[in-house]
Amino acid sequence: MTETAPLRGRHRELAELDTLVDRARAGHSGALVASGEAGIGKTALLERMAARAATDVRVERIVASESEMELAYAGLQQLCGHMMSSAGRLPAPQREAIEAAFGLRQASAPSPFLVGLALLGLLTEAAGDRALLCIVDDAQWLDEASARAVAFAARRLDAEGIAIVLAMRTVDEVFAGLRQMVVEGVGDDDARELLRLSAPGGLDRRVRDQLIAEARGNPLALRELPRSLSPAEIAGGFALIGAMPLESRIEQSLVAQLEPLPESARLLLLLAAADPTGDPGLLWRASAALGLGLKDFDAAKDAHALVVGTRVGFRHPLVRSAVYRSASPQDRRRVHAALADVTSVDHDPDRRAWHRASATLHPDEEVAADLERSAVRARTRGGAAAAGAFLERAAELTPEPVRRGHRLLAAAEAKHEAGAPAAALGLLDTARDHPLTALQQALVARLRARAGYALRRDSGGPQLLLAAAQGLEGLDAVLARDTYIEALAAAIYGGRLGDAEQVAAISNAILEATTAAEESDRARDLILRGQALLAAKGQEAALETLRLAQRAFLEQAPDSLELHWMWFASRAAQDLWDARGLRALADRQVELARAQGVVTVLPIALSLLMLAQTVDGDLDAAEASCDEIDAIKDVTGHPLPPYGRLFLAAYRGQAGETERLAEQIRPDALARGEGYGLSAVNFAKAILYNGLGRFAEAVASGRRELPYTHELNHAMRTLLELVEAATHTGEHVLAEEAFEKLASVTRTVGTNWALAVLTMAEAQLREGDEAQALYRDAIERFERERIPIMVGRCRLLYGEELNRRGLHADAREQLRAAYELLSGMGMNGFAERAARELSASGETLRVRAHGSAAQLTDQELNVARLAREGLTNRDIGARLFISARTAEYHLRKVFMKLGIRGRAELKTALAELDHAAPGTGKPMGTGPMAGP
Numbered sequence: 001m002t003e004t005a006p007l008r009g010r011h012r013e014l015a016e017l018d019t020l021v022d023r024a025r026a027g028h029s030g031a032l033v034a035s036g037e038a039g040i041g042k043t044a045l046l047e048r049m050a051a052r053a054a055t056d057v058r059v060e061r062i063v064a065s066e067s068e069m070e071l072a073y074a075g076l077q078q079l080c081g082h083m084m085s086s087a088g089r090l091p092a093p094q095r096e097a098i099e100a101a102f103g104l105r106q107a108s109a110p111s112p113f114l115v116g117l118a119l120l121g122l123l124t125e126a127a128g129d130r131a132l133l134c135i136v137d138d139a140q141w142l143d144e145a146s147a148r149a150v151a152f153a154a155r156r157l158d159a160e161g162i163a164i165v166l167a168m169r170t171v172d173e174v175f176a177g178l179r180q181m182v183v184e185g186v187g188d189d190d191a192r193e194l195l196r197l198s199a200p201g202g203l204d205r206r207v208r209d210q211l212i213a214e215a216r217g218n219p220l221a222l223r224e225l226p227r228s229l230s231p232a233e234i235a236g237g238f239a240l241i242g243a244m245p246l247e248s249r250i251e252q253s254l255v256a257q258l259e260p261l262p263e264s265a266r267l268l269l270l271l272a273a274a275d276p277t278g279d280p281g282l283l284w285r286a287s288a289a290l291g292l293g294l295k296d297f298d299a300a301k302d303a304h305a306l307v308v309g310t311r312v313g314f315r316h317p318l319v320r321s322a323v324y325r326s327a328s329p330q331d332r333r334r335v336h337a338a339l340a341d342v343t344s345v346d347h348d349p350d351r352r353a354w355h356r357a358s359a360t361l362h363p364d365e366e367v368a369a370d371l372e373r374s375a376v377r378a379r380t381r382g383g384a385a386a387a388g389a390f391l392e393r394a395a396e397l398t399p400e401p402v403r404r405g406h407r408l409l410a411a412a413e414a415k416h417e418a419g420a421p422a423a424a425l426g427l428l429d430t431a432r433d434h435p436l437t438a439l440q441q442a443l444v445a446r447l448r449a450r451a452g453y454a455l456r457r458d459s460g461g462p463q464l465l466l467a468a469a470q471g472l473e474g475l476d477a478v479l480a481r482d483t484y485i486e487a488l489a490a491a492i493y494g495g496r497l498g499d500a501e502q503v504a505a506i507s508n509a510i511l512e513a514t515t516a517a518e519e520s521d522r523a524r525d526l527i528l529r530g531q532a533l534l535a536a537k538g539q540e541a542a543l544e545t546l547r548l549a550q551r552a553f554l555e556q557a558p559d560s561l562e563l564h565w566m567w568f569a570s571r572a573a574q575d576l577w578d579a580r581g582l583r584a585l586a587d588r589q590v591e592l593a594r595a596q597g598v599v600t601v602l603p604i605a606l607s608l609l610m611l612a613q614t615v616d617g618d619l620d621a622a623e624a625s626c627d628e629i630d631a632i633k634d635v636t637g638h639p640l641p642p643y644g645r646l647f648l649a650a651y652r653g654q655a656g657e658t659e660r661l662a663e664q665i666r667p668d669a670l671a672r673g674e675g676y677g678l679s680a681v682n683f684a685k686a687i688l689y690n691g692l693g694r695f696a697e698a699v700a701s702g703r704r705e706l707p708y709t710h711e712l713n714h715a716m717r718t719l720l721e722l723v724e725a726a727t728h729t730g731e732h733v734l735a736e737e738a739f740e741k742l743a744s745v746t747r748t749v750g751t752n753w754a755l756a757v758l759t760m761a762e763a764q765l766r767e768g769d770e771a772q773a774l775y776r777d778a779i780e781r782f783e784r785e786r787i788p789i790m791v792g793r794c795r796l797l798y799g800e801e802l803n804r805r806g807l808h809a810d811a812r813e814q815l816r817a818a819y820e821l822l823s824g825m826g827m828n829g830f831a832e833r834a835a836r837e838l839s840a841s842g843e844t845l846r847v848r849a850h851g852s853a854a855q856l857t858d859q860e861l862n863v864a865r866l867a868r869e870g871l872t873n874r875d876i877g878a879r880l881f882i883s884a885r886t887a888e889y890h891l892r893k894v895f896m897k898l899g900i901r902g903r904a905e906l907k908t909a910l911a912e913l914d915h916a917a918p919g920t921g922k923p924m925g926t927g928p929m930a931g932p
Helices: 012-026 044-052 073-090 091-100 113-127 145-156 189-199 205-216 219-228 229-238 246-258 263-272 280-289 293-300 319-324 327-342 348-357 365-380 383-394 401-417 421-433 440-456 462-474 477-492 500-513 515-519 523-539 539-555 558-576 577-596 602-615 617-636 642-650 653-670 676-692 695-703 704-711 715-728 732-746 754-765 768-784 788-804 810-824 828-840 857-866 873-880 884-898 903-914
Strands: 030-035 058-063 132-136 160-168 178-181 305-310 312-314
Touching: 012 030, 012 044, 012 132, 012 160, 030 044, 030 857, 044 058, 044 160, 044 515, 058 073, 058 113, 073 091, 073 113, 073 132, 073 145, 091 219, 091 305, 091 642, 178 828, 189 205, 189 219, 205 653, 205 857, 219 246, 246 788, 263 280, 263 293, 263 305, 263 312, 263 319, 263 327, 263 477, 280 327, 280 539, 280 857, 293 305, 293 873, 305 500, 305 653, 312 348, 312 383, 327 348, 348 365, 365 383, 365 401, 383 401, 401 440, 421 676, 440 462, 440 477, 440 602, 440 768, 462 477, 462 653, 477 523, 500 732, 515 810, 523 558, 539 577, 558 577, 558 602, 558 715, 577 602, 577 715, 602 642, 617 857, 642 653, 642 676, 653 676, 676 695, 676 715, 676 828, 695 715, 695 732, 695 903, 704 715, 704 732, 715 732, 715 754, 715 768, 732 754, 754 768, 754 788, 768 788, 788 810, 788 873, 810 828, 857 903, 873 884
Parallel strands: 030 160, 030 178, 058 132, 132 160
Antiparallel strands: 305 312
16 A cells, blocks of 8 residues: 555645645744544644655654643643753743743742743744744643643744644644644545555455445545454455444554564553653663563564654554553553653653552552652642642552542642532542541532532522631631632622622621731731621721721732732722722732733733723723733633723723623623623713713713612712713703712712812812812812823813803813813813814814824734833733734734834824724814814
């Protein structure tokens, strides 16, 4: 049979793979997942692809192994371990993360996203000035940590000249978002030709037809199955077995072909199958320990089963699995014991521990302890799934019941951390039958509550978390506080859609359990009690504790737990109307999340930063933060709704975009039971419609929040919008009601921000000199707090009041200042409203007309905004999870499309994109008010 036989009829697949490589040669990048059943021809396609590319493309190829699925980053190290000489050119956080992942440095668990970005950087460096082709065969066997890193890098490819191809039987969820190519069976004519080449002596027609029907175009089946037939079966089709699954039949055929080999040669094949590293030296040493020699290597190679070169491999990945699965348990233990004996305890302790465990039949504390140490190392490298597997096997091999229960509990914790709550609950059920200490029983209750809530998100979750927290009192104070805050967060998550009685019950239970915390100066103790007071007894009762908590978060060196809790502190800053605290907390949380690589927290931290940037009137920076949030969500699947985009669209006066996002968020909030989302939508639409002067619609949106202002946050802030809308529509009773509710949540706080908001609202309800004095007071307070977004809006309202009184000269002074502030910040709806009011005062505003900007892609716009903020290409790449080379590529395209020569011109050039007329998408200045 010719070497090209498995490629018969593969014109479409070959063309698709060639196109991918050709694009890499041209400096573009891409990734492809080739899926199909075992033996369908994926490996043959990859071999042909690699052979054709190797003339001018660097090719890196690995075959993942099922036996390595439990070793964190084993696949990644196999793929790019020899590229680590380039690691010194990576940004320090990325270099340190991948070194920690590979066990090359002692450090805390690396962020998986920093590891993924480091992989992208290493591949970019490896590509250099030529293209790079990375092939991962049998990718379904990649360990979870490696699979996520490869998928991460594959999704971020753009302009590096890299092609990544992954072959697997069925597409794993991790790779679901990548481009797919399904490899199907060959056609009937090609199948008949493959079968003829496989059995040149001829087959009985009935046998031939049955084999073709059962093989379903699978080339390996067509090649291997005839070899397992006896002469009687070939002649007449006797005793053909059709009920066995095709993969099993192929494996059975492969095993049958190896049966004539001497027992020692088959043992050598099993030894090679059990060692996924493919290290010839390791295989030689292990074979010597088993008494195997050169004649056994020769026999295995002559049988076309084993391929020995710089690495040891099999002629097809299915041969490895067939050899391993068909071996007796006793022989498997023998080869694993030999591999453990020759694997370095210093250089590869985890693989050695896993081989020892695979060689052990009965409980053995020494082996179990070795596995436990491997679990610690796996967790340090960020492999929670691997840690769970090590600990679960350690528990199975632990002879002493108490210690076994301890390891089962640790395994369940690791499984939960790895995102497998169902598996965690299963291990907890097993642990229940072992003797546990009081603390361990409390930890079981806590983990059961957390895993159950993660699985179901049901209303019973908060109560179980509360019970778990109470069970930890007196046993572990830190974990008790952590569990209390989880219970409270779960209870208040629903807001108006949740269970108010449950929130009150949990809050009161926390207050009873934390009386001593009133004297504490620890941030998490204070914030826990402050939030419980807020939920149970209202704002006034909680104010002092919340102030102390906020101060503690700003002054104390936070630990990882306090970073996890910092969103409560940011909520307190908003409830306290503390602009300076909000800015400081936002900056600190983002800085810490980035430094610690806690990318799961970073989107929330960036949302807080986006709010602070909006308060500061820096909508451009807020837009850049939203770009970064979107980049993180794209690669992590973080569920954070697009609240930032919603508010920015509202402040910019973009009606279509605001309404589109609102329609996306509202049903999602209802489905998830998140009242916060409904408040966000109503608040944003009230801002939008006030800016556009559509006051009746602003009233409708703001009125929806009136019953929920006790929840504070967005509902509380909507009251100012409602006052503004209702006074413009003449609904003075409604305006007074909103004002009184606003006064009840601002007077008590007493900060400049709170009193400025209250004064601005009251000014709209008064007339004459009293109104003017209130407006001037509000403006002065907002300026003192450095909140330009409200200075501009307050001057607009003041100018409108002066116009109504006929004081047009005074009105123009306020309205000009308002227009300059609002348009300069990109608050285009409010700016247009100021421009209309100026026109009514008798002044024609001359607005510079803007030309049409070239259309930028979303990614080009993201890169341009960050470059406008002064970030380097490397910094942009780190923020957007792309390579520095891709950032440079996009920036060149931005310069070309905008017709500019460099970064210095970006701010002016991008201004046009952010100054689209509200609700139209056209540049401002194209309407009737535009000057020449």
